[in-house]
Amino acid sequence: MSPVLIVFFLLAALCVIGALSLILQKHPIHSALSLIIVMVSLAGLYLLMGAEFVAAVQIIVYGGAIMVLFVFVIMLLNASAEEHTSFSKLAKFGGLPLALALTGLLASAMIHNGGAVPNTTSPDALASTTTISILLFSTFVYPFELTSFLILVAIMGALVLAQREKS
Amino acid sequence: MNAVTTFLTQDGGFWVLTFVKIALLLFIVLTVNAYLTWFERKVVALMQSRIGPHRVGPHGLLQPAADGLKFLFKEDVMPGGVDKFVYLLAPFLALTLALASLAVIPFGPDPLPFKFFGHQIDLWITNPDIGLLVLFSVTALGVYGVALAGWASNSKYPLLGGLRSSAQMVSYELSMTMSVVGVVLMANSFSLTEIISKQQDGKWGLLSWNAFTFHGGFPQIVGFLCFLVSAIAETNRVPFDLPEAESELVAGFHTEYSSFKFAMFFIAEYTSMITVSSLCAILFFGGWNSPFPATPFWQFTHYLPSLILIPFGLWVLFDGLKYETIFGKLVLPALGAAIAGIGALLLAGIWIAPLHDVNEYIQGPFWLLSKIFFFLFFYVWARGTLPRFRYDQLMNIGWKLLLPVSIANVIVTAGFVLFRSAP
Numbered sequence: 001m002s003p004v005l006i007v008f009f010l011l012a013a014l015c016v017i018g019a020l021s022l023i024l025q026k027h028p029i030h031s032a033l034s035l036i037i038v039m040v041s042l043a044g045l046y047l048l049m050g051a052e053f054v055a056a057v058q059i060i061v062y063g064g065a066i067m068v069l070f071v072f073v074i075m076l077l078n079a080s081a082e083e084h085t086s087f088s089k090l091a092k093f094g095g096l097p098l099a100l101a102l103t104g105l106l107a108s109a110m111i112h113n114g115g116a117v118p119n120t121t122s123p124d125a126l127a128s129t130t131t132i133s134i135l136l137f138s139t140f141v142y143p144f145e146l147t148s149f150l151i152l153v154a155i156m157g158a159l160v161l162a163q164r165e166k167s
Numbered sequence: 168m169n170a171v172t173t174f175l176t177q178d179g180g181f182w183v184l185t186f187v188k189i190a191l192l193l194f195i196v197l198t199v200n201a202y203l204t205w206f207e208r209k210v211v212a213l214m215q216s217r218i219g220p221h222r223v224g225p226h227g228l229l230q231p232a233a234d235g236l237k238f239l240f241k242e243d244v245m246p247g248g249v250d251k252f253v254y255l256l257a258p259f260l261a262l263t264l265a266l267a268s269l270a271v272i273p274f275g276p277d278p279l280p281f282k283f284f285g286h287q288i289d290l291w292i293t294n295p296d297i298g299l300l301v302l303f304s305v306t307a308l309g310v311y312g313v314a315l316a317g318w319a320s321n322s323k324y325p326l327l328g329g330l331r332s333s334a335q336m337v338s339y340e341l342s343m344t345m346s347v348v349g350v351v352l353m354a355n356s357f358s359l360t361e362i363i364s365k366q367q368d369g370k371w372g373l374l375s376w377n378a379f380t381f382h383g384g385f386p387q388i389v390g391f392l393c394f395l396v397s398a399i400a401e402t403n404r405v406p407f408d409l410p411e412a413e414s415e416l417v418a419g420f421h422t423e424y425s426s427f428k429f430a431m432f433f434i435a436e437y438t439s440m441i442t443v444s445s446l447c448a449i450l451f452f453g454g455w456n457s458p459f460p461a462t463p464f465w466q467f468t469h470y471l472p473s474l475i476l477i478p479f480g481l482w483v484l485f486d487g488l489k490y491e492t493i494f495g496k497l498v499l500p501a502l503g504a505a506i507a508g509i510g511a512l513l514l515a516g517i518w519i520a521p522l523h524d525v526n527e528y529i530q531g532p533f534w535l536l537s538k539i540f541f542f543l544f545f546y547v548w549a550r551g552t553l554p555r556f557r558y559d560q561l562m563n564i565g566w567k568l569l570l571p572v573s574i575a576n577v578i579v580t581a582g583f584v585l586f587r588s589a590p
Contacts, residue, residue, distance in 0.1 A: 002176070003175040003176060004171075004172050004175050004176070007175060027250075029250070029253065029315075029318060030252075030253075033253070033256075033315075036308075036311070040308075043304075047171045048171055048172070050171065050172070052171075052295065052296060052297045052300075053297060053300065056297050056300035056301060056303070056304050057300070059304035059307060059308065060300070060303055060304045060307045060344075063304070063307060063308055064304065064306075064307025064308055064310070064340070065307065065337060065340070068307075068310050068311070068314065068333055068336075068337050069337065071311070071314055071315070071318075071333065072314070072330065072333045072334065072337070075314065075317070075318050075326065075329060075330055075333070076330060078326075128296070129296075129297070129357060
């Protein structure tokens with residue numbers, strides 16, 4: 001097995017373990033920490049694919065800023081360990097079959113394609129910052145601007161809500 | 168093949184070399200950290216007309232060693248009711264991330280003149296194309312050390328300190344990242360070595376540094392000031408040390424930490440000071456470039472290291488002779504003689520060719536280390552001068568002053584870069 005493959009499996013295992021731990025942990029802070037592990041190991045997987053910029057942004061934005069806000073809010077509310085309630089009926093009769101169906105669909109798609117998932121773009125497109133910015137500001141300029149506009153609206157909405165509470 | 172896969176398929180020699188380099192850098196940085204505490208106490212003492220540490224060793228030089236031993240032998244208290252895993256994870260996280268950021272800092276332009284099993288020995292551990300982004304991602308994760316320490320301690324003061332620090336660090340990270348965008352625009356790269364080599368211009372010396380140059384952009388002096396202030400806030404140092412404000416919060420986030428776990432936070436703080444100082448030097452003040460123009464007229468400035476080393480060595484020598492202890496009488500004069508000897512050897516490079524090469528080789532590291540030292544002094548200087556900000560003032564500076572100013576800096580710089588590159 002090549003070293004690249006070993007690192008891939010290590011990171012993938014870390015990612016899955018983190019995701020499982022996110023669901024199974026009882027304390028919100030522990031769940032948030034598990035989510036950080038998922039984010040960071042995903043960044044490692046991006047690095048393996050050669051998407052250095054995306055990996056760094058993944059850590060800065062998701063691992064750093066967003067998860068810090070999560071941890072901050074949990075600390076501020078001083079949330080304690082959650083209590084287990086009984087399994088919801090909707091989950092038992094709706095959720096479980098749907099989850100199984102999704103797993104089956106994914107598995108069959110992978111088997112059908114011979115284990116290889118086709119690349120959506122050329123693999124080198126995400127390698128350098130220059131190519132990413134050219135893609136971002138030419139091909140994907142409208143989705144990009146629309147997304148930033150959406151975020152701006154969300155910020156203004158948050159400001160309006162916070163202001164109303166004060167008066 | 169991308170950078171990471173090439174890295175993973177290197178042979179054994181590369182790994183041995185890298186591990187040796189990491190061990191060496193860790194040793195140097197931890198020693199410098201220890202003496203930084205001594206330096207800080209001495210300088211602050213001078214500013215306040217005191218003597219500072221002077222009992223342990225000549226000029227208190229063995230004080231850091233004594234402090235280190237004390238940290239190791241203190242009782243390691245684990246308060247009741249803490250979240251054990253997170254409580255132990257927090258200092259580990261803080262220290263690891265602080266030390267990890269040093270891996271991408273380049274300390275000199277040229278590789279060593281000999282090879283290690285066919286591998287070039289560069290003066291950096293790794294030099295990724297996204298060096299600056301790696302640094303920022305490590306800083307972004309650095310918040311967790313402080314925030315989790317505050318939360319896991321299960322105590323009121325640390326919790327308040329942790330809350331303050333996460334709010335403060337998230338706010339100042341924005342202006343810190345924004346303030347270096349100008350530099351990235353001018354260098355057209357995230358790689359630290361690339362940013363430094365773009366600031367090199369034979370004729371102009373220090374005028375071609377990013378802080379002052381019009382070449383390919385706009386002087387980044389405003390960006391530098393924004394970066395400096397936000398970086399000081401990001402490292403939780405005075406005057407932004409609200410997470411550990413002793414008059415309000417006892418010791419803030421590390422109140423419940425004792426013994427070596429406290430020392431880990433301490434080392435992390437001083438290591439991030441070194442990282443920030445090197446970033447200031449690299450991004451805005453030319454990195455390893457000399458402030459003097461590289462013309463034959465200024466050639467004599469290449470002997471500046473020996474000009475500093477010889478008098479300093481002689482001073483250590485004669486100062487040591489005054490001491491009555493064995494350490495003072497023997498070690499200090501020997502050390503002084505060695506320092507003066509190295510200086511004299513470098514000076515002899517005027518006549519002897521191999522020594523001349525050595526002298527040329529150390530120019531880059533010499534200037535970079537001098538600049539780093541200056542910014543470390545600036546940290547101590549600020550600590551000795553400025554009172555702590557109030558929390559609302561801190562937030563106002565971050566969001567209402569630094570962020571708009573650094574965004575304006577980005578727009579102006581982008582305009583200049585566009586204007587210059589237009590046909």
